Amino acid sequence: MSAKKLDVKKLILIIIACLAIIGIVGKTWAYVDNQKKVKAEQLKIEEEKKKAEEEKKKYTVGVSHEGKKYTYDAKVIADKLKKYDYSNGGKKIVFLTFDDGTSTTNTPKVLDILRKEGVKATFFLTGSNIDNGGQRARDLIKQEFEEGHAIGNHGYSHDCHKLYPNRVLDIDAFKADFKKNDELLRDVLGKYFSTRLIRCPGGYMSWKGMEPLDEYLAKKKMISMDWTSLSADAEGPRKNAQQLANYAIQTSKGKEIVVLLMHDTYGKEETVKSLPAIIQYFKDNGYEFKTLS
Numbered sequence: 001m002s003a004k005k006l007d008v009k010k011l012i013l014i015i016i017a018c019l020a021i022i023g024i025v026g027k028t029w030a031y032v033d034n035q036k037k038v039k040a041e042q043l044k045i046e047e048e049k050k051k052a053e054e055e056k057k058k059y060t061v062g063v064s065h066e067g068k069k070y071t072y073d074a075k076v077i078a079d080k081l082k083k084y085d086y087s088n089g090g091k092k093i094v095f096l097t098f099d100d101g102t103s104t105t106n107t108p109k110v111l112d113i114l115r116k117e118g119v120k121a122t123f124f125l126t127g128s129n130i131d132n133g134g135q136r137a138r139d140l141i142k143q144e145f146e147e148g149h150a151i152g153n154h155g156y157s158h159d160c161h162k163l164y165p166n167r168v169l170d171i172d173a174f175k176a177d178f179k180k181n182d183e184l185l186r187d188v189l190g191k192y193f194s195t196r197l198i199r200c201p202g203g204y205m206s207w208k209g210m211e212p213l214d215e216y217l218a219k220k221k222m223i224s225m226d227w228t229s230l231s232a233d234a235e236g237p238r239k240n241a242q243q244l245a246n247y248a249i250q251t252s253k254g255k256e257i258v259v260l261l262m263h264d265t266y267g268k269e270e271t272v273k274s275l276p277a278i279i280q281y282f283k284d285n286g287y288e289f290k291t292l293s
Helices: 003-058 066-070 074-082 107-117 127-146 171-189 211-220 241-252 269-284
Strands: 093-101 122-125 150-153 257-263
Touching: 074 257, 093 107, 093 127, 093 269, 107 127, 107 269, 122 127, 127 150, 127 171, 150 171, 171 211, 241 257, 241 269, 257 269
Parallel strands: 093 122, 093 257, 122 150
Antiparallel strands: none
16 A cells, blocks of 8 residues: 555544544533533522522511411311310410401500510401501501511401391402402501401301302411400490400300400400400410410
8 A cells, every 4th residue: 555545544534533532522512511501500490499488488477477486376276166176185275366456546555465464466457447547557557566466357348248248148248358458468567468367257157158258268278267255345235344354254264275356446445454354364374375377
């Protein structure tokens, strides 16, 4: 074979080898580039997850982040109430609940007493009273929230004729009324606030045709909360503070779980006066004070 032919063959082999090397290098760079993209995508996903977690931490459901240490799972209590089961394995707990606020006259006094006594409560707020109370009412809601109390939705209008015509639930009217109040509470407490806890005006047990509400609440993972005991500050003839305290105590006896119904709206001055005696009774009888959320 001539030297010229050998040189051509070598050149061809060299070219083939170079092309192979170029191919390998190209694939290597493509792999490296692809890995960079994968890693960048993973970092992006991790950052988005981290951001979502941080965003999630901002949300509050019924209580502030501070208030979480005082609260109890409302669903557990609601399920027990449906069975009229007020036992709790020997451990006594009481939930002080106030309906129809916020009022600019009685709510501040209630908050002062709760602060002095070192206990927390659950406030089921009515939107029309909030709007009627103006900025002062809004400030009181913020105070309730920031001091560790729980916030529940009691609807906007508290108009039982509209919500339950002929004593039968109008689910559309009910949802619209509670949605209006929910939006008001979010406007006061910020976009990260929500509550899954409602109390039907007049109580759940008072009305007919409530099945659509059950379905709606189950779908939304919300809870309707009635009560086990009451001071009767909205039932029967007007009572003085001692009578209200006696009624609350009497209806709470023998129950390890007590959800006590009271009101902090306008005209409930005797309720305010009865509160220290009611709190003292539960303290003396070994109850732990909790909120519902």
